[in-house]
Amino acid sequence: xxxxxxxxxxxxxxxxxxxxxxxxxxxxxxxxxxxxxxxxxxxxxxxxxxxxxxxxxxxxxxxxxxxxxxxxxxxxxxxxxxxxxxxxxxxxxxxxxxxxxxxxxxxxxxxxxx
Amino acid sequence: xxxxxxxxxxxxxxxxxxxxxxxxxxxxxxxxxxxxxxxxxxxxxxxxxxxxxxxxxxxxxxxxxxxxxxxxxxxxxxxxxxxxxxxxxxxxxxxxxxxxxxxxxxxxxxxxxxxx
Numbered sequence: 001x002x003x004x005x006x007x008x009x010x011x012x013x014x015x016x017x018x019x020x021x022x023x024x025x026x027x028x029x030x031x032x033x034x035x036x037x038x039x040x041x042x043x044x045x046x047x048x049x050x051x052x053x054x055x056x057x058x059x060x061x062x063x064x065x066x067x068x069x070x071x072x073x074x075x076x077x078x079x080x081x082x083x084x085x086x087x088x089x090x091x092x093x094x095x096x097x098x099x100x101x102x103x104x105x106x107x108x109x110x111x112x113x114x
Numbered sequence: 115x116x117x118x119x120x121x122x123x124x125x126x127x128x129x130x131x132x133x134x135x136x137x138x139x140x141x142x143x144x145x146x147x148x149x150x151x152x153x154x155x156x157x158x159x160x161x162x163x164x165x166x167x168x169x170x171x172x173x174x175x176x177x178x179x180x181x182x183x184x185x186x187x188x189x190x191x192x193x194x195x196x197x198x199x200x201x202x203x204x205x206x207x208x209x210x211x212x213x214x215x216x217x218x219x220x221x222x223x224x225x226x227x228x229x230x
Contacts, residue, residue: 004156009154034218036221043205043221043223044205044221045221046219046220092156101147101159101162101170101173102219104156104157105156106154106155106156107155107156
């Protein structure tokens with residue numbers, strides 16, 4: 001069975017500050033890992049994905065995440081937050097590539113203040 | 115269309131009524147998924163179609179929930195005898211379904227169901 005834990009339902013940062021959203025996973029096989037973002041009144045959008053290639057994955061809008069097997073983590077970071085980054089972020093895990101029954105975490109709402 | 119389209123965007127119904135939610139996936143995507151997102155939770159898997167057949171329906175909570183995809187494109191999620199606990203946003207997603215793909219899902223904006 002697979003599961004995802006996202007620490008912190010809400011994270012607040014100032015504009016220009018480092019963004020760190022935490023994700024830990026549990027999987028019985030080497031996982032495929034994803035971060036999705038949901039802007040207000042929009043559908044979930046893929047931010048980045050890890051599929052067993054490079055452990056440091058770069059995504060859209062300056063976000064990146066590092067897969068750390070020893071820590072079973074896939075934390076999302078961005079060096080400098082922008083007001084437009086305010087959204088809800090979901091980490092997800094899958095145990096298969098072509099058939100993606102994703103298991104999502106509960107989400108972390110990122111709040112960015114001026 | 116260019117993206118996954120879901121209708122209606124909002125549905126308010128009374129307890130005990132029957133509801134249908136429709137999903138039109140990205141053209142050419144063979145895989146289609148339904149998820150349910152309750153308040154304060156992440157999306158939870160309901161059912162997965164590959165073509166016309168339900169390849170995995172292990173996430174359907176009970177026999178009041180049923181989904182079809184008769185022609186391998188549009189899908190309808192059907193909920194009988196709705197209960198207040200069914201209130202949630204129902205998300206549809208599609209993917210290319212190709213073997214060896216990285217399985218990126220493309221989501222619609224969801225159908226918000228409120229059962230009074």
